[in-house]
Amino acid sequence: MPANLRPEYFKAEERYLQARTLEERILATEELIRLAPKHKGTEKLLRVLKRRLAKLRQELRVKQGRRVGRSGPSFAIKKEGAAQIALVGAPNSGKSTLLHQLTAARPKIDNYLFTTRRPVPGMMQFEDVQIQLVEVPAVIEGSSLGKGLGAQPLSVARNADAIVLVVDASTEPIEQVRILINELEAAGIRLNQQIPKLSIQRKVTGGIEVRGAGAFDGSEVELKRILQEHRIHNALLTIDEPVTADDLEELLDESLVYRRAFILLTKCESSGAADKLKLLEREFRGRFRAIATQGAGERLKQAIFEKLDLIRVYTKRSDEEPAKRPLVLPKGSTIFDIARAVHKDFARELEFARVWGSTRFPGQQVPREYALQDKDIVELHASKIYSPRK
Numbered sequence: 001m002p003a004n005l006r007p008e009y010f011k012a013e014e015r016y017l018q019a020r021t022l023e024e025r026i027l028a029t030e031e032l033i034r035l036a037p038k039h040k041g042t043e044k045l046l047r048v049l050k051r052r053l054a055k056l057r058q059e060l061r062v063k064q065g066r067r068v069g070r071s072g073p074s075f076a077i078k079k080e081g082a083a084q085i086a087l088v089g090a091p092n093s094g095k096s097t098l099l100h101q102l103t104a105a106r107p108k109i110d111n112y113l114f115t116t117r118r119p120v121p122g123m124m125q126f127e128d129v130q131i132q133l134v135e136v137p138a139v140i141e142g143s144s145l146g147k148g149l150g151a152q153p154l155s156v157a158r159n160a161d162a163i164v165l166v167v168d169a170s171t172e173p174i175e176q177v178r179i180l181i182n183e184l185e186a187a188g189i190r191l192n193q194q195i196p197k198l199s200i201q202r203k204v205t206g207g208i209e210v211r212g213a214g215a216f217d218g219s220e221v222e223l224k225r226i227l228q229e230h231r232i233h234n235a236l237l238t239i240d241e242p243v244t245a246d247d248l249e250e251l252l253d254e255s256l257v258y259r260r261a262f263i264l265l266t267k268c269e270s271s272g273a274a275d276k277l278k279l280l281e282r283e284f285r286g287r288f289r290a291i292a293t294q295g296a297g298e299r300l301k302q303a304i305f306e307k308l309d310l311i312r313v314y315t316k317r318s319d320e321e322p323a324k325r326p327l328v329l330p331k332g333s334t335i336f337d338i339a340r341a342v343h344k345d346f347a348r349e350l351e352f353a354r355v356w357g358s359t360r361f362p363g364q365q366v367p368r369e370y371a372l373q374d375k376d377i378v379e380l381h382a383s384k385i386y387s388p389r390k
Contacts, residue, residue, distance in 0.1 A: 005042075009035040022060045023145045026186075029053045047245055057186055058255050060145070075152050076159070077119050081130035082328035083308050086157040087264075088184070089166030090176050091138040094266030096120070098166060098293060099135045102301065117149065119156045126301040129312060129328060134160065141179045144186035154187035162308055163191065163261040165288070167280075170270035174283050177263060188253075191261040192287050196247040197240040200227075205234055212239035216248075223248065261288065262307045268294035311374040313338055322377045329372075336368040338378055349382040 012035055016028035033049050036042050077084070087095045099105050103122025120135040137153040144151050157163050165180050167173040184191060208227055213220045216239055226245060227235065230252045250256055263284070265277050273292070280290040291303050311333060312326035327341050335353045339346040347368075354363045358373035372378065 004037055006035065006037075022056060022063065026053065026056045026060065026145065029056060050246060051249055054249060054253060057144070057188065058253060061151075061188055061255055075119050075156050077121050077132075077134050077156060079132060079161075080121075081123055081132045082310060083161040084132045084134060084159075085162045085164055085304070085308075086160035087133060087135045087164050087166050088139055088153075088157050088180055089136075090140060090168070090179070093138075093166045093168045093176065094293070095135045095138075095166045098264065098266060099133055101293075102304075103133055105133075105135075119153070124301060124304070126298075126305045128324070128326060129305065129310075131305065131308070139180060139183050141183070143183045151187060154184060154189070157184060157259070158187060158189050158257055160259065163189070163259050164304075165261060165263045167263060167265055169265050169267045169273040169276050169292075173263075173265060173276050173280055177280065177284065177288070188255045188257060190250070190256055190258045193258055195258055196243050196251045198243060198248065198251050199238045199240075200232065200251075201236040201238075202232065203234040203236065207234055208232070209236045210239070211236070215239045215242045217242065217244045226252070260307070260309065263288050263290040265290055265292050268292045311372060311376070313372055314375070314377045315342060316377055316379050318379060318381075326375075331374075332371055334368060334372065335366060335370050335378065335380075338372065339368070339380055339382070342380065346380065346382055351381050351383060353381065354379040 009032065012028060012031045016025060016032065019025040019028050029049060029052055033046065033053065036046055036049065038046070087098060089095050099120060099122050102124045105120055105122030117137055119137065122133050122135075124131045124133050134156055136156045137149050139153055140148040143149070143154060163184070165177055167176040167180075181191060208224050210216075210220060210223060213223065216223050222245065223237070226248050227233075227237065232252075263280060265273065265280065267273070268277075273294075277290055277292050280288075284290070289307065291300070291307075293300060309331040310328050311331050312328055313333070314322035314324075314326050315338070316322040327338060329337055329341060335355075336347055336350070339350045339353075350368060352365055353368070353370070355366050355370065355372070355376055355378055356362045357376035359366065363379070
């Protein structure tokens with residue numbers, strides 16, 4: 001099938017060929033992807049353009065990292081509490097106000113652009129758990145290419161455990177979210193995406209062996225060519241689920257990180273905020289959940305905690321009260337995971353465990369594969385004695 005490329009596409013291609021900087025080549029490639037028709041005849045062309053864009057962005061991230069390392073101030077924030085959440089938004093989207101409402105932090109709040117120029121952390125107390133919120137300096141369209149305060153604020157989001165997209169209900173929230181997603185993705189941050197289920201075991205010799213090649217959306221020749229482009233010439237590739245060439249490219253791009261994210265809609269007292277919340281939910285259904293921040297308090301804190309997909313588990317010794325401080329682990333964690341969290345050698349010595357909370361009856365003995373629920377109480381029994389945290 002012919003590509004049927006329009007004259008505008010060839011003009012953009014000429015701009016790419018004339019580009020002198022990484023930033024110019026990235027902008028030109030993004031334009032080529034926008035202008036290319038989307039049909040069967042352009043699938044290969046779009047794959048090539050997307051791979052080129054990914055490589056250019058990776059080069060830019062490396063270049064920016066070197067530049068910051070030499071001369072720029074560090075934006076690194078030491079992680080504290082059960083998790084670190086980055087508050088990412090446009091100028092005057094309400095990040096500082098939100099941080100002030102949910103924590104004891106006192107960020108500078110004003111109505112001019114880029115009031116916050118450095119990351120501002122604060123600790124949010126939810127019941128018996130502390131979550132660290134970090135206000136990220138404002139992100140605008142082109143931040144990843146150096147506009148506004150540049151790409152450095154995006155590095156804070158890159159290092160966080162989760163990301164909150166803070167958007168202003170008084171303007172165009174859908175457009176704000178799209179800009180934030182584009183800038184974060186340009187910085188190598190994938191939001192609410194699963195890491196492709198592929199495994200690559202490098203070898204010294206033997207060439208490339210593929211298991212599950214039928215699940216790859218393309219030929220085995222193309223698959224091997226992609227690996228060789230990434231300097232992988234001897235390896236065992238195992239594919240456990242349907243994947244595309246783009247999935248494989250992303251897995252091989254070691255600069256990418258995958259983060260959980262959701263949307264917080266601020267300034268909900270503005271006219272039409274309820275309708276805009278519904279539009280956000282409809283537009284990003286299946287990928288992002290949207291929460292209104294009106295009446296920021298315990299309900300909002302609970303909603304934020306729930307979006308982290310964490311559970312609190314309280315350990316105890318026999319005939320003693322449960323620990324007052326919980327162990328905080330990812331949802332789906334098992335008895336085995338709790339044992340490892342208590343002591344690195346505990347899992348090996350673990351004999352059995354009893355659980356109060358999610359089991360059918362209190363103190364039920366469960367296997368090490370048992371998946372725990374939030375606020376479960378666990379009594380671990382091992383051949384050696386270890387001290388659970390109090």
